[in-house]
Amino acid sequence: MADLDKLWLWQEARKDYRREEERLHKNPTYFELKKAKKEILAVEATVEEHEKRLRELGEKLASAELRCTDLKNKIQLLSNRLYSGDTKNLKELAGLQQQVEVMKKELESTEEELLQQSIQHDELREQFSQIKAGLKEEKNRYRERLAAYNAWKSEVETNLGILQAECSRLETEVNPDLMRLYLEMTARYGDSVLARLENNLCTACRVRVPTLLTKELHQGYGLVRCENCGRILYWRN
Incomplete structure (x- = not known):
């Protein structure tokens, strides 16, 4: 029976269509790419956080450096007054000496703070560089896999279109009662x-x-x- 020939071809084309459709919807690469994209976004958020912390530390370093420079200048000025011989009043001399000592302690504390912040900044910058390098590699891998997946998906979708057209054509050629x-x-x-x-x-x-x-x-x-x-x-x- 010619109708059975057509119906058989229609049945097999429909099976092929559903197999291709299932292959498209159940491809593990799709879910792996979704997971990879989520991980990339998380790393990008970490990079942004590191950038923010680096900026903040940089601002603190600049502020501490300015403070150190200012203290050194003030200590120099007070020391010049203290040892110039222009000041004869013992009370005033004692006051100048006390100011110098206070500023020297503040300078020492500020320089220690500056050193610790510099170390922290260098460590954070190294971490930042490593994370950015890793992120770049991960993005490249993701783009390559995504391109391959999209090419595969396009091929499957083309096959689905061909099979759908074949099913529609054959369906019109089969006896309606059958x-x-x-x-x-x-x-x-x-x-x-x-x-x-x-x-x-x-x-x-x-x-x-x-x-x-x-x-x-x-x-x-x-x-x-x-x-x-x-x-x-x-x-x-």
Whole structure:
């Protein structure tokens, strides 16, 4: 039966379509890329945080350096007054000496703070460089995988379009009553309503088909169904 030939081709094209569709939707690469993108965004947030901390530390360093310079200048000025000989008043001299000592202690403390901040800044900058380098590599890997995935996806979507068009074309060429019967039987048999006959066996249930039925099928006498599973048998010379 020509209609069965068309229906068989339609059934197989639809199976191919659904396999391709499942392959598209269940490809693990899609989920891996989503995870990789999420990880990249997390690292980018870390990079932004490091940049912010580096800026803040840089501002603190600049402020501490200015403070050190200012203290050194003030200490120099007070020392000049203290040892110039212009000041004779002992109380005033003692006051100048005390100011110098206070400023020297503040300078020592500020320089220690500056040293610690410099060390912290260098360590943070090294971490920042390593994270940025790692992020760059990860982005490159992600772009390569994404490009490969998109190329694969485009190919699958093209195949789906071809198969969809083939299914639509074949569906219009099958007898409507036969197609209606087929669709009713899908509730029980899914996408395998038609079963090929090979070596007198139903390929769906692997049960031998009686000789009388195989003859009817070979001679094209209407629809022949497997006595065991009930599927419509299909044979092509």
